[in-house]
Amino acid sequence: MEIQFTGLPAAQVARIRKDRLDAYGNPVEVHRAQGGAYPCRHCLGNTPEGHDYLILAWRPFRSTNPYAETGPIFLCADECRAAKPSSQVPAMLRAPSYILRGYTEDERILYGTGRIAQTPDIPAHARDLLEDPQIAFVDIRSASNNCFQCRVLRG
Template identity: 60%
Template sequence: MSIQFQPLPTDQVRHLRGTLRDIYDQPIAALVSDGVGAPCRHCLRNVPYGQGYLVLAWRPFRGLNPYAETGPIFLCADDCEAASRSDALPLMLVAPAYIVRGYTHDERICPGTGQVTATPRIRSYAARLLENPKVAFVDIRSASNNCFLCRVVRAE
């Protein structure tokens, strides 16, 4: 199974940066990176030391349902290039493990798919989940904070 890691869409990131309002229409916070722990969901890299980043509420789902989790995410404050859709593990994934979980076409958790996965095994586990036709996409989340990091889909 060929997979692709997806960044947040550029048009959505531009909107967030332009309005400085999150999905709840609350002000987006601006901070300065200490060089660790601020993974941008657009370029899929950690925000470098001394550069600004934004903290905002995000829900990576189109619809609302009990599984449509909202949580904090980070974005580079200045324009950054969207990461290419690729099967390469995003550079921001530097922790030892992450939650990897499959979702159905109606954006609900596919039972039995969620697992804390060692970072080197993320690609193979996501590919295995996407072999199941019931799994529409796979989300990668922080194992310590449950924050959304990126989505994995079948390669186009």
């Protein structure tokens, strides 16, 4: 099975950059990238050193059901090229491990699918999860802070 790692939708990112509001309607924070990695969830790369980035609350779901997790993310403050869906693990995923969870079409966690996976094992685990027809997508989150990283879809 082919899989695709995807970043945030360009239209939603453009709205955030224009309105400067997060999932709660709060103003986004603007900071300068200095001496660290600030992975943009739109281009799936790091904000360039010396450039501004945004910190905001993000909810990667259409609905607000009990499973619609919200958490902090980074975005390049300046326009950046949307990541093309790819079968390759995004370079921004540099931690040793991440949480993967399978979600149903109605955006609910399918119990038993959550797992901490070592970064090199992410594609195989995502494929295994997406073999289940009940799973519509897999979200990847930080294993240490639970921040949303990207989504995996069937290719």
